[in-house]
Every structure is written in structure tokens, then in C-alpha cells.
Amino acid sequence: MNTLQTTTPARLMYLHMGSKEPQKQIDFYQHMMDMQCERFTDGSAVLRGPNRVVQISPADKHGLLAAAFQLGSKAQQAELRHQLEERGCSVQEITSPILEQGSFSIRDPQGRETIFGVANNHHRADLPGMPGRLQHVVFQTTELEDMVDFYVNTVGFTISDNVMDQETGKLMVCFLRSDDEHHSLAFFRGSKNEWDHHCYETNEWNDIRDWGDRFAKERISIFFGPGRHGPGNNLFFMVVDADRNRLEFSAELEMTTADQAPGNWPQSEYTLNSWGRAWIRS
Ligand SMILES: [Fe+2]
Incomplete structure (x- = not known):
């Protein structure tokens, strides 16, 4: 396909x-x-x-x-x-x-x-501001297998990594790519169907520091991270916006080739944040 x-x-x-x-x-x-x-x-x-x-x-x-x-x-x-x-x-x-x-x-x-x-003429990539390209969006779903089936077999996304519950063998998270970047879309199994977060990819770790300092100045505190995700291998932290939607800032997101087979990870804190504590969706 x-x-x-x-x-x-x-x-x-x-x-x-x-x-x-x-x-x-x-x-x-x-x-x-x-x-x-x-x-x-x-x-x-x-x-x-x-x-x-x-x-x-x-x-x-x-x-x-x-x-x-x-x-x-x-x-x-x-x-x-x-x-x-x-x-x-x-x-x-x-x-x-x-x-x-x-x-x-x-x-x-x-x-x-x-x-x-396709972007229209008003779209400019050279606007001033701190670096952070809008890069991925993530959802929680009660119907994880059906969503993966739709986005892979109907839309054409490719599975980069699966996270499985070791005891039940159930799929818990699926990371999907639409170009060479590890994921532009992901789904977590959850008890609700809600928007999980969206992410801005920066150029390097120092940018993550600068974004952290910017939020600190406004007393907006990090609720997850800083750390490194297993799937995607990216550095990250997360904060919330004025509506409490979750934003992620990332660096070093893994690149893939088209023939790269899906990886498998156990559902654990180490998988979701190899540096420490993880936010496990329920
Ligand atoms: Fe993310």
C-alpha cells in the first residue's frame, strides 16, 4: 500500500x-x-x-x-x-x-x-520568535485498535512504535508517522476520548531551556518532564495553555526510513520518560 x-x-x-x-x-x-x-x-x-x-x-x-x-x-x-x-x-x-x-x-x-x-500565500516560515515548529498531535481514545486501523489502513499513516501492557498484551499507545519524522500523530488508550497534547519541535536542548525559562517568568510550571521519551527518543517537557490544553516542547525527535518496522515497548515509566517519573494515562 x-x-x-x-x-x-x-x-x-x-x-x-x-x-x-x-x-x-x-x-x-x-x-x-x-x-x-x-x-x-x-x-x-x-x-x-x-x-x-x-x-x-x-x-x-x-x-x-x-x-x-x-x-x-x-x-x-x-x-x-x-x-x-x-x-x-x-x-x-x-x-x-x-x-x-x-x-x-x-x-x-x-x-x-x-x-x-497546501499552505496559501499568507504562510511564512520566517516570522520572528523562539524556535518551535508545530510537529505532532496526540489523542486519548477508548477505541485504540479501531483508530490505529483507520489511520493506517484508510489514511496511510505508518506505525513507528507500539507500547504494550506486558501483563494483558494489550496495545496501550501507538505512534504514527506521515513523513520521515518518528511521529506526527499518536493515540493513547484512555477512559475518555480527549485531546491529549500537541508538540513544538525545537532545534536543540538549549531551546528547551529557553522555553522553560520563558514559562518560569510567567509562573507557568512544568507538569511533566523535563525528560526523554523512549519511543521517538525526544527530549521534552509539558505545560498548559490558558484553556489548560497541554503543550509539549521537544528536541532530537528520531527520524525514520520508510521500511523501518514498528518497534515494541513495554508500558512503563521508563518507556514514557527514561529520565524519571511518567504521566501514565488511565
Ligand atoms: Fe508528544
């Missing part, structure tokens, strides 16, 4: 968040994440920083409305759409303030929306 990695490599490009208090969220992403705000008449705002974009819309509750992946060209956009339709996936054309015409969205069996498209 053609995969995203081999045929239409895709990178996480922007997140569309809903918020009950959008102004607080806009303030957070402007001031903490070095992003510039553009407002639209429908009440939504697009915030852009270096290699990172978020869209924030007023909503009844906070959370993620959609995750958008960028394709390399309109030809790849057409190719992926064709492949999804061939695999029986319903595709909806959308308009987005961030993407060219022809971008489209799909929904997974639990209703999560994923957008694919």
Missing part, C-alpha cells in the same frame, strides 16, 4: 482550537508563543509564528476542532484525495484561511476531523 510517507508526505501545519474564552487563548499564543494575530469577521483568529499556526474560534467548550496537515503540492493533494476515496473514506472539500483551494477534511470513526491541504 502507498503510505503518506512514501507517496504524499504530510506535516502537521496548524491546529484549529475551540475556546469558551478565546481572548485569553489569543493572549497566551501571542505572548507566550511569539505569534501574530489576524482576526476574521466570524469571530475566529489565526495566530502565526515561526513554523507554527493555530486558529482559535469561539466555542461552547475548549478543545481541538481539527488538526491540519500540509502536503507538498496540489498534485499530492489530488493524489491523496484520490487514494482516500478509493479506500472508501468520505472526503469533504473545505475553505480555510490558511490553505489553498482544494483542501479537504476527513473524519475518523470517532468524529475527529483531520484536514489536508
Whole structure:
């Protein structure tokens, strides 16, 4: 089967968040994440920083409305759409303030929306600010096997690593890639279906230090990390935004080749944070 990695490599490009208090969220992403705000008449705002974009819309509750992946060209956009339709996936054309015409969205069996498209002319990678490219998004799910099946066999993601419960043999976490980076998407088994976190990939460990200092200045404390994940081998820490959505800052994320077989890890604190204590989802 053609995969995203081999045929239409895709990178996480922007997140569309809903918020009950959008102004607080806009303030957070402007001031903490070095992003510039553009407002639209429908009440939504697009915030852009270096290699990172978020869209924030007023909503009844906070959370993620959609995750958008960028394709390399309109030809790849057409190719992926064709492949999804061939695999029986319903595709909806959308308009987005961030993407060219022809971008489209799909929904997974639990209703999560994923957008694919090509960046429009407003997108600039050279905006000023601290380094941190929007890189991956993670969810908790009550239906882990079904989600992995959909994202692998229908959408074309590739499994990079599985984390298994040693006693029950149950899959607990699955890390999925859409290009050469170890993961751009992951799912944790959980008792709820909620947005777990999203991540910004920095250039090096010193950037992690600088982000930590920035949050410290505002008395926003780290709730997980610093440490190093087993799967992906990346350095990390996590904080929350104004809506208490979880953000991760990372460095040294592993690169893969297309033929790399899935790895297997035991569900343990060492797997999720080889430096120390881990946040085990339940
Ligand atoms: Fe992560």
C-alpha cells in the first residue's frame, strides 16, 4: 500500500482550537508563543509564528476542532484525495484561511476531523520568535485498535512504535508517522476520548531551556518532564495553555526510513520518560 510517507508526505501545519474564552487563548499564543494575530469577521483568529499556526474560534467548550496537515503540492493533494476515496473514506472539500483551494477534511470513526491541504500565500516560515515548529498531535481514545486501523489502513499513516501492557498484551499507545519524522500523530488508550497534547519541535536542548525559562517568568510550571521519551527518543517537557490544553516542547525527535518496522515497548515509566517519573494515562 502507498503510505503518506512514501507517496504524499504530510506535516502537521496548524491546529484549529475551540475556546469558551478565546481572548485569553489569543493572549497566551501571542505572548507566550511569539505569534501574530489576524482576526476574521466570524469571530475566529489565526495566530502565526515561526513554523507554527493555530486558529482559535469561539466555542461552547475548549478543545481541538481539527488538526491540519500540509502536503507538498496540489498534485499530492489530488493524489491523496484520490487514494482516500478509493479506500472508501468520505472526503469533504473545505475553505480555510490558511490553505489553498482544494483542501479537504476527513473524519475518523470517532468524529475527529483531520484536514489536508497546501499552505496559501499568507504562510511564512520566517516570522520572528523562539524556535518551535508545530510537529505532532496526540489523542486519548477508548477505541485504540479501531483508530490505529483507520489511520493506517484508510489514511496511510505508518506505525513507528507500539507500547504494550506486558501483563494483558494489550496495545496501550501507538505512534504514527506521515513523513520521515518518528511521529506526527499518536493515540493513547484512555477512559475518555480527549485531546491529549500537541508538540513544538525545537532545534536543540538549549531551546528547551529557553522555553522553560520563558514559562518560569510567567509562573507557568512544568507538569511533566523535563525528560526523554523512549519511543521517538525526544527530549521534552509539558505545560498548559490558558484553556489548560497541554503543550509539549521537544528536541532530537528520531527520524525514520520508510521500511523501518514498528518497534515494541513495554508500558512503563521508563518507556514514557527514561529520565524519571511518567504521566501514565488511565
Ligand atoms: Fe508528544
